[in-house]
Amino acid sequence: MNIAKSSAKLFASRAARALFLFIGTTYFARQLGASEIGVFFLFQALVRLLSVIADFGLRGAIEKRMSEGRHAPTILSAGVSLKLAPLSIVAAAVWLLRGFVNEYLGADLAPLLLVAVVLYESSRLSIDVLRGRMRAGETASLEVLEQATWLLTGAALLELGFGVRALVYALLVGYAMMTLGGLYKQPPRVARPSMSMMRSIADYAKYHSVNIAGGYVYSWMDLAIIGLFLTQADVGAYEVAWRISLFATILSTSIGVAIFPQMSAWDTSGAIDRIESLIPTAMVFSALFVIPAFVAMPVLSADILRVLFGQEYTIASAALIVLMSQKVISAIGTTITKALNAIDRPNLRARATVGSLLTNVVLNVVLVLQFGLLGAAVATTIAAAINTGIQVYYLSRFVTIDFPYYDVGWLAFSSLCMAAIIFGIKSIYTVNAIVGLAGIVLVGGATYTAFVFVSPRLRFRLRLTIDRLLA
Template sequence: MFVARAFKAAFGFLAVIIFSRKLGASPLGTYYPFLALLGIVGLPADLGIGEATNKRLSEGTKKSSYLGAALVLKTPIVLIVGILVLIFEQYVNQFLGADLALLFVVTLFVKMAGGFSMAVLRGELRVGETAILEVIRPLSWLVVGYLFYLKGYGVRGLIYGYLFGSLLMAIIGWWKVSIPIGRPTIKHAKSILEYAQFSAVSSIGGFFYSWIDVAVMTMFVVVGTGVTRGDVGAYENAWRLALVVMLVGKSIAITLFPQLSRWDAEDATDRIESAIPSALLPSLLLVIPAFVGTLILSEDLLRVLYGPEFTVAWLALIVLAAGKIPQSLHILLSQALNGIDRPDLAAVAAVISAILNLVFNVVLIWQFGLVGAAIATTLAFAVNTLLHAYFLNKFVDIHLPVREAGWSIVASGVMGVCVYTLHSLVAIESIYSLLGVVLVGGVVYGAVVLMYEPIRSEAQRVLRPLVNTATS
């Protein structure tokens, strides 16, 4: 999953760089709200059924009946949501700044089909086989989107690339699914809905963290209060750049959820407790130095990678990088809480943080623009993380890798001094000089952090099976 997500990030990152340089910030200020609206509409279109299906299938009983019940529940919901979007076509187009409502509905249907196939595969404990699906959409966005750009389609070309990737994901995903669709029963449908009512609320929290800032900024664009579509494009590029460091954490979390669910069904609490600190450490070892590096190189990163007009988001990028530290904890704690079959508590945390996120974004974007959006999102998600830790600790003992994280802070400080010194001596004018400075910082950090024996031992423990597999 990590390798797949690394390629996914690489293709997506390359696409953002190319489209930013070719199109500029304003067209991206239409494309990103398109994705944000997909997230908004996707909440009622899914209603938590995808996550509930993952959970029930991973428990290992009556898989065919659960899959049949899930499809019967999900299909009419998606159709109704699509019809409602077409009824309010005028307002959808106004939000997007272009006549895209019909294309939006088609993309929604295809995206829902692909996402649900991945939920089924994960419920089969075949998480590794979803790896290829993780790569398809960003690769298609890059290749197909660029071809349409060359044909003069502009922002529509980006959407066509995203749609084509989603279609491939759906086709390959359902081709891989091995569970036959069984006869649905009221009992199985009720079981899915019992879990879905809470996982749907939790998914709201995930959406609010990912897209509510873009949605609120776009509303400010529509009403004409000073935020431009170029600002929206620059902010989302900063967000995506900060998100790169979450590759490890997300890969572990996706892989861990069905396994935690199985352990919970077997009452293997000790295995859950031992897995959490081991899962948290790799992500923390990346997000801490990433924040320090961003603190020094923020403006250079945006200018060299995307172009001068994107540097308006340099301070927002620093705040967003800081926000990845609590997110690295949350992404695993939330999976653990849902994995032990307590989506109700995850939903409580999600509702509280979502309300805070919305309020913070409206107030702080109005007052501070892009930086306000970054602060609002970071603060709300920090609250979400604390609530998940509080609830999870009621059922399992959480042991955070505090000493290892402390040493990572020390190593990041040493790295920061080296990067700052090098930055003052070397003018960063090209992607090569930028990569050179980043590489030096990475080598310094890696050398210092591995001086701490517990981290070195954990790295050897994780890497040894990979080395043995590669050499066998």
């Protein structure tokens, strides 16, 4: 498995996916306004949070066992058999509580929520099967397909007058297309599920479910709590800020997806030294985009929200700065998380997740009531820092973590130089249009790139990676 090529494919696909997401979020936010698009964001939040229960960590367990080289049809059959129970529980709960669900969302969407959870689980299972078969790079086109389908279908239905339901229907179609694409790339082969394989999957899943819950809580719990205590306009503005911050993590998440199957295979063969050598390199590349994005936010956050989305979204400008700092922590933490899972220690990651998850929920309730959107961002960032710190401690008990202080420090220095240039431009130029904003971003990006290439160590890392891509 060529990690560089897999990461590059995933990065390219996620960049394209992010572009579709950016265009869609910008267009739909302007067309619907913060309140209406807030309904859709709450719908998505419930889909993701309910999927934690519907999956119970089983998809990750299927990927892990397949990556170990075991009999794939037996694993798939055992995993799907185990998934039926939690998925049925979620379906029954949504139907019984449909009145409360509709009231919370602000629209009659409970039946569609049930369909969405089922389609979401099937789409993600098709992706996890490909990753488990060491074909992570092939999932790239499916991720683009899903997002492009959402954008095009949503825009068409919005023009036909479907309102916020246009985005919901488009989401369902996107999930369905990803499922069909996954089935085409890897037609399912099933076998009689064995009790031993079901136990093996369940043993991994019981810890992995906690970790998955933690990931979704970081991504969606703050939004769900904002929906409880604040307005749907606040939900819309905060989620727009969150999605902007996600663009900076495209590379780090792509690397994380690509390195997990290979690290898992190395752990199975006892090649711990290869895992140790990969960790610092993965950290550097994970931080490559997210550090400059964070440093630029204090200068550009309000302009980005105002120019691209509208004045009503600028209430989330301070939250956007804090959320971008959380993405720096998460980018570094992604490598640690994947390494812990790869060495088959999901129980340790689960311990870290439980503590930080509870912290996240409590802090979100307290700080949202006290400080609004900024409080939600601060709560999520503190919880992410706690989680990453604990995982670093646990991983260091099994492998040597050589943190790349010099390289990350140089990225930070380059980012500060970039921010100084941007601040200077803004002091003499007022940003009122997309063209002006894009120009400032391009100048900042060019400045950052120039400073990064001044470092011989970073030049060597980048050149080596390019050579591997071309090999």
